[in-house]
Amino acid sequence: MGTDILEVSINFAKMVAIFLLMVQLVPLLVWVERRGSALIQNRLGPNRVGPLGLTQLLADAVKFLTKEEFVPAKSHRFLFYAAPVVALLPAAVAFNAIPLSHPIQVEAFEWLGREWGPYTFLFQGYEIGIGIVFVLGVSSLAAYALLLAGWGSDNKYSLLGALRASAQMISYELALGLSIVGILLIYNTFSFSEMVAQQTGPLTFMFFGQETSIGFLPNWGIFFQPLGAILLLAAVFAETNRLPFDLPEAEAELVAGYHTEYGGIKMNMFYIGEYGHMLVASALMVTFYFGGYHIPFITPEQINEFFVSQGQGLTQASLLTALVLHLSFFAKILVFLWIFVWVRWTLPRFRYDQLMNLGWKTMLPWALANTVITAIIVLMMRSSWS
Amino acid sequence: MFQLVPVLALSIFVALFGLFLVFLASRFGPRTKPSAVKQSSYECGLEVEKSATTKIPIKYYLTAILFILFDIEIIFMYPWALAFGDFIEAGHGLYIFSAMGVFLAIFVFGLFWEIKSRALDWD
Amino acid sequence: MDLSSLMFYLLAFMAVFFGYFTIAVANPIFSALNLALTMITLAGIFFLLDAYFIAGVQLAVYAGAVMVLFVMVLMLFDLSGEVRAFSRGLMSGIVKVGSALLVMLLILLSVLGYYGERLEIGAPPSTAEVVQPTTQDLAILLFSRYLFAFELLGLLLLVVAVGVVAVSRIKGGTHARD
Numbered sequence: 001m002g003t004d005i006l007e008v009s010i011n012f013a014k015m016v017a018i019f020l021l022m023v024q025l026v027p028l029l030v031w032v033e034r035r036g037s038a039l040i041q042n043r044l045g046p047n048r049v050g051p052l053g054l055t056q057l058l059a060d061a062v063k064f065l066t067k068e069e070f071v072p073a074k075s076h077r078f079l080f081y082a083a084p085v086v087a088l089l090p091a092a093v094a095f096n097a098i099p100l101s102h103p104i105q106v107e108a109f110e111w112l113g114r115e116w117g118p119y120t121f122l123f124q125g126y127e128i129g130i131g132i133v134f135v136l137g138v139s140s141l142a143a144y145a146l147l148l149a150g151w152g153s154d155n156k157y158s159l160l161g162a163l164r165a166s167a168q169m170i171s172y173e174l175a176l177g178l179s180i181v182g183i184l185l186i187y188n189t190f191s192f193s194e195m196v197a198q199q200t201g202p203l204t205f206m207f208f209g210q211e212t213s214i215g216f217l218p219n220w221g222i223f224f225q226p227l228g229a230i231l232l233l234a235a236v237f238a239e240t241n242r243l244p245f246d247l248p249e250a251e252a253e254l255v256a257g258y259h260t261e262y263g264g265i266k267m268n269m270f271y272i273g274e275y276g277h278m279l280v281a282s283a284l285m286v287t288f289y290f291g292g293y294h295i296p297f298i299t300p301e302q303i304n305e306f307f308v309s310q311g312q313g314l315t316q317a318s319l320l321t322a323l324v325l326h327l328s329f330f331a332k333i334l335v336f337l338w339i340f341v342w343v344r345w346t347l348p349r350f351r352y353d354q355l356m357n358l359g360w361k362t363m364l365p366w367a368l369a370n371t372v373i374t375a376i377i378v379l380m381m382r383s384s385w386s
Numbered sequence: 387m388f389q390l391v392p393v394l395a396l397s398i399f400v401a402l403f404g405l406f407l408v409f410l411a412s413r414f415g416p417r418t419k420p421s422a423v424k425q426s427s428y429e430c431g432l433e434v435e436k437s438a439t440t441k442i443p444i445k446y447y448l449t450a451i452l453f454i455l456f457d458i459e460i461i462f463m464y465p466w467a468l469a470f471g472d473f474i475e476a477g478h479g480l481y482i483f484s485a486m487g488v489f490l491a492i493f494v495f496g497l498f499w500e501i502k503s504r505a506l507d508w509d
Numbered sequence: 510m511d512l513s514s515l516m517f518y519l520l521a522f523m524a525v526f527f528g529y530f531t532i533a534v535a536n537p538i539f540s541a542l543n544l545a546l547t548m549i550t551l552a553g554i555f556f557l558l559d560a561y562f563i564a565g566v567q568l569a570v571y572a573g574a575v576m577v578l579f580v581m582v583l584m585l586f587d588l589s590g591e592v593r594a595f596s597r598g599l600m601s602g603i604v605k606v607g608s609a610l611l612v613m614l615l616i617l618l619s620v621l622g623y624y625g626e627r628l629e630i631g632a633p634p635s636t637a638e639v640v641q642p643t644t645q646d647l648a649i650l651l652f653s654r655y656l657f658a659f660e661l662l663g664l665l666l667l668v669v670a671v672g673v674v675a676v677s678r679i680k681g682g683t684h685a686r687d
Contacts, residue, residue, distance in 0.1 A: 012395060015392060015399070019396065019399070019400060065415075066416075069412045072425055073425035073426060085404035085405060096396055128393075128561070129389065129561050133561075133568075136565070137566075137568025137572070137573055141573055147580050148542075154427055159584065166577055167449060167581075170449075170457075171453065173453070177460045177461070182467075261427070261428060264415065265408060269407060360501070368493070368497070375483060382474045389556060390553060393556075447582055447677070448673065450578040452673065453578075454575055455669055455670045457570060461569060462663075465644060465652075466652060468645060469652060473649075488660050488663070495667065496670050500674065
């Protein structure tokens with residue numbers, strides 16, 4: 001985590017900050033969801049509390065904290081309390097592994113009568129060499145939270161919801177895992193940072209062994225993997241249990257699914273987990289297919305030089321560059337988060353057999369086809385034909 | 387090994403954060419006397435029949451086992467995709483492609499057989 | 510003791526701790542959950558050994574798929590009868606004593622192994638520089654030297670898939686035909 005006390009504490013504070021960023025995005029997303037659904041259904045939505053109804057979020061948070069603690073008599077107390085805490089973990093750990101912006105270079109400086117630095121701070125919780133596999137592995141642990149909640153609360157609706165949720169998550173994990181193989185074939189790396197680094201400049205690819213460039217398109221993964229992108233998007237909708245795949249919570253049949261018996265802050269923690277997974281999914285989509293934190297046609301070095309030419313010191317310039325690129329990343333993520341909301345209020349829910357058929361008989365074969373086609377094209381294009 | 391320390395530190399922090407939230411809620415929330423009716427499981431207002439741990443026919447079981455098998459096959463494609471570029475550069479592109487081609491053919495046959503034998507049908 | 514060995518002992522202790530409770534608790538669900546925690550700590554140990562890909566696979570396949578299946582299936586049963594059967598009776602007593610003996614045997618073996626490794630008989634092994642293997646190296650080995658075994662594994666998985674469906678269709682199986 002670092003070599004001296006300052007570096008270690010800054011790295012830890014950074015992880016906590018990224019986690020809190022995820023937590024505080026949840027009320028905002030709930031607001032977007034409520035106002036967005038109102039927009040789509042031609043009504044107003046919450047608009048009484050504060051400007052645009054924004055302070056509604058604050059009121060909700062207070063309300064969640066002042067609700068009565070409720071535990072059903074026949075539930076397993078330990079599992080009942082463990083489930084919401086477990087729900088927070090996978091999303092937080094996975095989100096911290098994704099680079100949110102360019103690394104910050106800090107020059108050596110003097111402080112409290114000591115020499116510090118030079119440091120390089122990554123704009124992410126931690127860089128894991130096997131990025132993709134790690135994120136996949138950690139997010140597959142999310143099924144435990146649902147199973148614990150479903151079985152621990154000793155309620156038939158909860159149990160059915162948990163079973164549906166886990167069966168659905170594992171069915172779509174196959175399509176998810178397979179569509180990522182196409183990305184690996186293009187980038188040949190597990191690391192998110194290297195993937196992002198490969199997506200700068202204009203669209204460049206090998207055409208039968210010749211390096212070719214198309215000037216007016218950015219070098220984004222979506223142009224190499226259009227089918228994979230669609231499959232991945234559909235699979236993450238199922239993984240996050242969002243409509244049209246929200247069978248686990250189908251309120252018309254199962255009351256509220258696995259969190260039927262939960263109320264107050266504990267239910268809110270499940271929501272943090274769910275929205276956290278949406279955030280991770282959007283960040284993955286952006287990192288794989290839409291250039292990560294890069295602004296099209298502008299390299300981070302150019303932004304850095306611009307700030308230096310404006311008379312900033314090297315450390316400040318690096319910091320400002322990271323902030324600008326972080327804004328670019330966030331703008332891209334917000335587009336995907338909006339798609340999540342948009343789809344939820346546009347498409348109806350699947351029936352259970354339709355859901356299983358889609359996952360196993362449609363998406364899995366298509367993901368396989370995507371892998372094979374990508375492999376053939378990569379083989380043909382990258383081999384030397386001289 | 388230095389990749390593990392931050393992951394562990396964050397996990398512990400998040401778990402403590404979650405417990406802290408639950409603790410806050412238990413401090414601020416109103417307290418009422420527990421009663422048998424209130425603490426009973428939610429069944430849409432009806433009297434609770436039996437416990438939730440009754441036997442359920444397990445159609446999920448087959449799906450779950452097949453998932454594990456396919457998941458193992460997919461995880462083997464990851465190192466293959468990772469090394470694909472290296473093999474092509476070394477001039478063994480066709481070799482590495484056909485190596486996975488055989489594996490994929492078995493995979494596709496398996497999937498095709500599962501679909502044809504109606505093992506994945508939901509009834 | 511440096512940080513690395515401290516982490517190892519912490520994780521190893523957790524793995525043994527959860528492993529013990531896997532066999533010690535009476536309720537099969539808690540047993541499976543403890544096993545899942547053991548898998549996760551094992552992934553941590555793989556991380557510690559710089560075997561990142563194996564660690565990721567351990568998380569994704571064992572903790573994320575196999576144990577989810579176990580927990581899910583156990584939740585579908587009414588387990589009160591099984592709990593009683595596992596915690597009482599002569600047979601379960603024999604199983605308990607037997608597993609305790611097995612654990613003692615394993616501990617004895619590991620102590621012997623530890624001692625044996627430090628025996629210096631003959632010339633000491635050469636201290637060639639150890640190169641950190643990467644996932645790339647693993648892939649290159651897997652698809653060159655061990656290709657045949659890899660293809661056989663694909664075939665084996667197919668056999669298992671067909672077998673699972675066949676077994677579930679026999680009388681008394683989960684998908685028995687009426």
